[in-house]
Amino acid sequence: xxxxxxxxxxxxxxxxxxxxxxxxxxxxxxxxxxxxxxxxxxxxxxxxxxxxxxxxxxxxxxxxxxxxxxxxxxxxxxxxxxxxxxxxxxxxxxxxxxxxxxxxxxxxxxxxxxxxxxxxxxxxxxxxxxxxxxxxxxxxxxxxxxxxxxxxxxxxxxxxxxxxxxxxxxxxxxxxxxxxxxxxxxxxxxxxxxxxxxxxxxxxxxxxxxxxxxxxxxxxxxxxxxxxxxxxxxxxxxxxxxxxxxxxx
Numbered sequence: 001x002x003x004x005x006x007x008x009x010x011x012x013x014x015x016x017x018x019x020x021x022x023x024x025x026x027x028x029x030x031x032x033x034x035x036x037x038x039x040x041x042x043x044x045x046x047x048x049x050x051x052x053x054x055x056x057x058x059x060x061x062x063x064x065x066x067x068x069x070x071x072x073x074x075x076x077x078x079x080x081x082x083x084x085x086x087x088x089x090x091x092x093x094x095x096x097x098x099x100x101x102x103x104x105x106x107x108x109x110x111x112x113x114x115x116x117x118x119x120x121x122x123x124x125x126x127x128x129x130x131x132x133x134x135x136x137x138x139x140x141x142x143x144x145x146x147x148x149x150x151x152x153x154x155x156x157x158x159x160x161x162x163x164x165x166x167x168x169x170x171x172x173x174x175x176x177x178x179x180x181x182x183x184x185x186x187x188x189x190x191x192x193x194x195x196x197x198x199x200x201x202x203x204x205x206x207x208x209x210x211x212x213x214x215x216x217x218x219x220x221x222x223x224x225x226x227x228x229x230x231x232x233x234x235x236x237x238x239x240x241x242x243x244x245x246x247x248x249x
Contacts, residue, residue, distance in 0.1 A: 020044075028115055029076045031123030040112045045069075046104070062107045063098050069111065070095050073118050081125050082118075085140045090117065093192065100197075113195075134159050135173045138166060142182055146189055149209045152178045187223045190216070194232040201228050 024044070027035040039045075045065075054064040074091040078084050094114040101107045131139065138155045155178060156163040170178050186208045193204050205216035220228045 025072065025076055028073055028119045029080045029122060031119055031121075031126045033116070033119050033123055036115055036119045040116065043108070045108055045111045059101070059104055059107065062104050063101065066098065066107055066111050066114075067095055070114060073115065077118055077122055080122060082122060083136060083140045083143065085143045086121070087118075089143055090114070090121075131173050132169060134161055134166060135170055138170060138178070139174075139181075142185060146186065147207055147209055150182050183219060184223065186210070187220055190220060190228065191224075191231065194228055195236050204228070 024039065026032075027039070046062075053061060055061040070091040074087040078087045094110055094117075097110045098107065101110060137159045141155055141158050142150055152163050152167060156166045159166055161169075167178060170176075170181070174181055176184070190204050190208055193199055193207070199207070201217065202213045205213045208216070210216035210219065217227055220231070224231060226234070
């Protein structure tokens with residue numbers, strides 16, 4: 001039995017906060033971007049009626065609620081068609097960002113990025129044709145091996161079909177070649193790393209298995225029109241503590 005069904009079978013007299021939660025989770029799982037953008041604008045994460053008290057410390061309490069939200073959203077999105085590996089990696093990724101959160105505003109910012117990220121991905125997923133088993137398996141492999149150099153040969157071996165058949169099915173169903181899809185997903189991941197960690201460009205390039213820092217920078221600029229350094233400077237909304245990784249000059 002799925003989570004939305006469980007929630008919907010609760011009493012008609014349930015607390016107003018629970019009704020809002022049901023509505024919220026439906027909005028994410030159905031890819032309702034406008035509703036989620038309004039949720040963020042109204043700062044519902046901080047003002048949700050009936051939010052339980054999980055810790056006497058306000059910051060810890062908010063972190064706990066984000067973890068719960070991430071877990072529920074991941075599973076609901078899976079039930080509505082998101083690849084499991086993608087859903088769980090997104091959940092893990094955003095929960096890990098809590099290590100950098102030193103105040104409630106930062107937790108709220110992480111939460112808002114997370115719910116919008118899931119919602120946009122669900123809208124894209126639900127507005128497109130369902131992927132075949134072969135393409136879904138290939139996409140799952142890509143997300144599970146983002147830190148590696150992924151080739152069409154490796155993907156075809158994993159799926160169990162020829163490279164030519166996988167290449168045709170993949171492009172027919174996603175509208176992209178395998179290499180373009182991998183490139184775009186690595187750039188998307190690098191955007192999150194630029195905004196939510198203080199990793200150097202060299203470290204990000206290494207983590208995502210680009211051949212070099214310069215290759216990463218050029219690929220990023222070709223895709224987004226600006227360098228990774230410019231993107232970080234223009235889009236980061238909160239400060240992260242510096243680590244021991246080498247910083248970019």
